[in-house]
Structure formats: C-alpha cells, structure tokens
Amino acid sequence: MLVDHFYHLARSLQQAKLEPAAVLQAAVRGATALTGAPHGCILLVNAAGRVTDLRLNGTQLDPKVEMEFWLKLINEGLIRQVFQRSRPATVPNISVSPTWPRLESVPSLRWRGSAAAIPLLNQTNVIGVLALIHPEVDAFDEERMAALLEAGEVISEALNNALTYDALRRYPEQHPADLEEDTGQLRHDLTAMIYHDLRAPLHNIHTSLGTLELMLHANDPLMTEKLLRIAMQSSRRLIRMVKSLLDIDRLEAGRAVLHRKTTTFTALLNDLQTSVRPLAEEADQTISTAIDDDVPNLVVDHDMILRVIINLVENAIKHTPAGGAISVRAEQCSGEIVVSVSDTGPGIPATFRQEVFDKYFRIRHTERSTIEEMRIGAPVSETPDISTRGGLGLGLAFCRLAVEAHGGRIWVEDAPGGGATFAFSLPSEAAPEPERVLAMS
Incomplete structure (x- = not known):
C-alpha cells in the first residue's frame, strides 16, 4: 500500500544521515x-x-548507453523541460511523443x-x-501523480536539510581564518542537525495520522493499528531527542539534571526492548540482551541512562547491515558496572x-563520482569530487x-568478530540484588 511505501521512503531518507x-x-x-516505475533518475x-x-535506479543497460539515454532527457527532453518551467510534466505515451529520445543503442523497451x-x-x-x-x-x-508530488515534498525537504548541513560543515574549510572568531558556527550546526533529526519523526507522525484519517473511513483495523504504532514510535523518539538536546545544554553548563532513583537493569x-524492537x-536484525548474575541494582537517573542505551542501540541498528546482530550486555567489573x-x-577506525x-564530529570519506558533471542543456564537463560524510550527530x-554526570566513562573498541562495541561504566553503589538473564530476539 502507498502508506507502506511512504513510511519506508521517510525512514530511508532519515537514515541517509544528511x-x-x-x-x-x-x-x-x-x-x-x-509508483511501480522500474526506471528512475x-x-x-x-x-x-x-x-x-x-x-539512477533500475538500470539494465550498459553504463555508457544508460548515460547517453539520460543525457538526452537532461539536455533536450523531459528533464530539461521540468527544470526550465519549474513544474511537473508527464509523457502519457512515449511511443508517440516527438520529444522522446530515440537512440539506436537503446532497446525498444524505452520507446513505449x-x-x-x-x-x-x-x-x-529548483x-x-x-x-x-x-x-x-x-x-x-x-x-499516482498525487503520490509522486507528495513524495517530492518529502524528498525536497530532506535534500534541503542535507545541502544546508553540508554547506555549514564546509564553512570552516573554506574560511579557516575566520574559524576562531566565528562563534555562531556551532549554532548553525546545531540548527541544521535539529532540522534533520526532528523533522523526520514529525513527518512520520504527520503522514501516519493523515493516512489514518482515510483508513478510518475505509474500516481497515490492521492498517489503522500499524499507523498508530508508527505515529507513537515517532512521537516517543521526538520526545527523546528534545530531552537529549535540553540535557546537553544543561550538562555543559554544569547544571545538575539528574533525578536518581533505585532501578534495575x-x-x-x-524499556529498551519496547523502544528498539520495531526498528530492529x-x-x-536480531538483538540479544544479557545481565550477569552479580550485577546489582542501580541508583541512577533511569530515563537518562535508558536514553543512553537507546542511542547506542539505534546507532548500532543504523550501521549494521540487514541480517546482522546486536548484543547488549551488563556486567560487573572491578567495582564498576559496565554496559x-x-x-x-x-566498526569505528581507531x-x-x-x-x-x-x-x-562526523567521519568523512571522499570518493570519486562515476557520473560525469553535466549542465542542463549544455555539453558534459569534467568529473567532480563528491564528498560523502557519515553522521553520528549529537x-x-x-x-x-x-x-560522565553519573561518574562514569564511555568508550568504543573493536567488537569480537568484527564491528564496534560501545561501552560505558557506572559506579556500583547500590545494594547487590542479582539480576537474571533476559533474552530479546
């Protein structure tokens, strides 16, 4: 159904990490x-x-032939028309369109x-x-066009956020002499990150509730339940983000924000299982959790430590391929509790x-693009450098x-068998009431 495709589109754009x-x-x-269209650009x-x-997506031709075909649309055809007029356009029947590119090297499949x-x-x-x-x-x-136009709004927003953040990240490189004096740069960085991180769940909520209204009239209880679940998951994630942003400001200012109470792993x-199982x-992906028998109860800010674990697990989900495994473990070591x-x-480079x-901080990688740089309606130019940046956000x-506010420390190391292990320690300061192993799959 369309709502499933919209949801997966929004999720994929969010996971693109700016x-x-x-x-x-x-x-x-x-x-x-x-849209069910097998070919896209x-x-x-x-x-x-x-x-x-x-x-490109759904390409079936030789790369040179494929590029020749799309170059025609960019320089002379449909894509050029849309760019110049700044509005959508369709070709209802390619076979009778006088402007559709016909190349001997392109199979007749693209001619109808x-x-x-x-x-x-x-x-x-544009x-x-x-x-x-x-x-x-x-x-x-x-x-189908209404669905495509709605998707276009979501894609445009994601692209604008990514381009804004990319420009902000490039600013110190382009203006090194102004770096120390540019105190407003961090505010811009934070604003760009908020755009990306907060708008994605907000859009999921908006789309889910809008479609839910239609589903209520269609009397589809299964889809209604699914949409409500998406909206609730996104709203909880949004609340966690806002809390974390506020806590960063307060903790950096040295203001105590801890609400300690006795809790158990x-x-x-x-609570972690409720939050991350749908994402996994x-x-x-499979997630397993385990608690050693000698791990005591804790006196911590339950909500804050829960958000720490959720952040680490969500980060692992984002960077683990399909079919991968994530494990969460709590153990006592040298008078500390290590999670x-x-x-x-x-993994994370040393x-x-x-x-x-x-x-x-963002890990950066630079690669050469295999697509030649082009100008709409103009000859092909030389190949540009494309910089892709992995983002770990705030x-x-x-x-x-x-x-650190709890008196602990946090680090990252190689995981056994490959991957990364993020770990943090907490002081062991509560009555030792043993826990039992909890399995989550």
Missing part, C-alpha cells in the same frame, strides 16, 4: 517503489544549472510506456529533478575513537555527558 548523495539514492529508490542542480550529482518528472524545490528555486519511466501507457494517472532493558525487526552494545557493522563522542555527545 549526506546529499545518500539522500539522492534513497529518494530514487523510494520513488520507484512508490534523480539529479541535483546548482544555481547555474549544472548537474552536481546524479543517481509513459514517463513523469517533478522539480525538487528550495522554496521556489535544486533537482526526479524522473521516472513506467512500461505502461498512461501509468501516471491522477492518483531488567527494568532498563525491558524492520532492519532485519556494552556490540554490532556486526563496519583514529576516531576519542573524537566520535564530540559534538558535531547522540553520542549526549551519551558522553550523561555517563
């Missing part, structure tokens, strides 16, 4: 799934009309069916174009293991501050 290239890839995959355009990045393209906007400025090809004539009817991990199931979260993801807990910074 990387423009990753947002583009998630967007074109989500749009093809939403999304491109990013700068103010001069130059194509700075491009992603229908196509649609929409602009991706920053207010009124920042990109999304184009889709469907094998059926008149496939982009009113209902069983209670913490049961959706990502096709560890291990995953089977790519050179970054201290910085990863700093605010605004979550780990909050974890460090929260753990």
Whole structure:
C-alpha cells in the first residue's frame, strides 16, 4: 500500500544521515517503489544549472548507453523541460511523443510506456529533478501523480536539510581564518542537525495520522493499528531527542539534571526492548540482551541512562547491515558496572575513537563520482569530487555527558568478530540484588 511505501521512503531518507548523495539514492529508490516505475533518475542542480550529482535506479543497460539515454532527457527532453518551467510534466505515451529520445543503442523497451518528472524545490528555486519511466501507457494517472508530488515534498525537504548541513560543515574549510572568531558556527550546526533529526519523526507522525484519517473511513483495523504504532514510535523518539538536546545544554553548563532513583537493569532493558524492537525487526536484525548474575541494582537517573542505551542501540541498528546482530550486555567489573552494545557493522577506525563522542564530529570519506558533471542543456564537463560524510550527530555527545554526570566513562573498541562495541561504566553503589538473564530476539 502507498502508506507502506511512504513510511519506508521517510525512514530511508532519515537514515541517509544528511549526506546529499545518500539522500539522492534513497529518494530514487523510494520513488520507484512508490509508483511501480522500474526506471528512475534523480539529479541535483546548482544555481547555474549544472548537474552536481546524479543517481539512477533500475538500470539494465550498459553504463555508457544508460548515460547517453539520460543525457538526452537532461539536455533536450523531459528533464530539461521540468527544470526550465519549474513544474511537473508527464509523457502519457512515449511511443508517440516527438520529444522522446530515440537512440539506436537503446532497446525498444524505452520507446513505449509513459514517463513523469517533478522539480525538487528550495522554496521556489529548483535544486533537482526526479524522473521516472513506467512500461505502461498512461501509468501516471491522477492518483499516482498525487503520490509522486507528495513524495517530492518529502524528498525536497530532506535534500534541503542535507545541502544546508553540508554547506555549514564546509564553512570552516573554506574560511579557516575566520574559524576562531566565528562563534555562531556551532549554532548553525546545531540548527541544521535539529532540522534533520526532528523533522523526520514529525513527518512520520504527520503522514501516519493523515493516512489514518482515510483508513478510518475505509474500516481497515490492521492498517489503522500499524499507523498508530508508527505515529507513537515517532512521537516517543521526538520526545527523546528534545530531552537529549535540553540535557546537553544543561550538562555543559554544569547544571545538575539528574533525578536518581533505585532501578534495575531488567527494568532498563525491558524499556529498551519496547523502544528498539520495531526498528530492529524492520532492519532485519536480531538483538540479544544479557545481565550477569552479580550485577546489582542501580541508583541512577533511569530515563537518562535508558536514553543512553537507546542511542547506542539505534546507532548500532543504523550501521549494521540487514541480517546482522546486536548484543547488549551488563556486567560487573572491578567495582564498576559496565554496559556494552556490540554490532556486526563496519566498526569505528581507531583514529576516531576519542573524537566520535564530540559534538558535531562526523567521519568523512571522499570518493570519486562515476557520473560525469553535466549542465542542463549544455555539453558534459569534467568529473567532480563528491564528498560523502557519515553522521553520528549529537547522540553520542549526549551519551558522553550523561555517563560522565553519573561518574562514569564511555568508550568504543573493536567488537569480537568484527564491528564496534560501545561501552560505558557506572559506579556500583547500590545494594547487590542479582539480576537474571533476559533474552530479546
């Protein structure tokens, strides 16, 4: 159903972590799934009309032939039309369209069916174009176009957030002489992160509740329950984010925000299970938890420590491939209680293991794009460098501050068998009432 595709599109865009290239890839995959169109292209355009990045989905041709085909649409066809007019366009029947590119190198499969393209906007400025090809004539009817346009709004918002954050992160590199004096830069960074992290769950809530209204009239109790669950999960996540942002400010200012009470790891991990199980199931991952017999009760701020563990597990879910495993363990070691979260993801390079807990720190990788840089309606130019940046946001910074406020410490190391293990310690200061092993799968 459309709501499932919208939900997965929103989730994929959120998981793209403010990387423009990753947002583009998630967007074109989500749009093809939403509309049933097997072929898609999304491109990013700068103010001069130059194509700075491009992603394809459902390609079946030789890469050179594929690029020749889409270049025709960019320079002479549907994509150029949408860019110049800043409004959607469709080709109801490709076989009779005089403007559709016909190349001998392109199979006749691309000579029939229908196509649609929409602009991706920053207010009124076009920042990109999304184009889709469907094998059926008149496939982009009113209902399908309405869904595509709604998806376009979500994609445009995600792209704007990613581009804003990318520009902010580049500022210190482009203006090194002003770096020490630019005290407003951190505020800009925080604003960009808030845009990304808070808008994704807000959009999930908005979309779920809007569709829920329609489902109530359709009398579909199973879908109604699913939509309510999505909205509730997103709202709880939003509340956790806001609390963490407020706590970062207070903890950095030296203001005590702890509300200590006696709690158990069983209670913490049961609450963890409620929060993260749906995310793990959706990502096709397994989560196991265990508590050693000699782990005592705790005197901590239950909500804050729970948010620390949830942050670490959600971070593991994001960076662990489908079919992977995540384990959460609590044990007593040398008078401390140590909680560890291990995953089977790519791990954290040793050179970054201290910085990863700093605010605004992002692991950076640079790669060459295989797509040539283009200008709408102009000849092809040289290949650009594309910078992709993995983002860990403010979550780990909050974890460090929260753990240190409890008198503990936090670190990251290699996980046994590969991946990363994030661990933190807490002073053992409560009556030792043993816990039992809790399994979660």
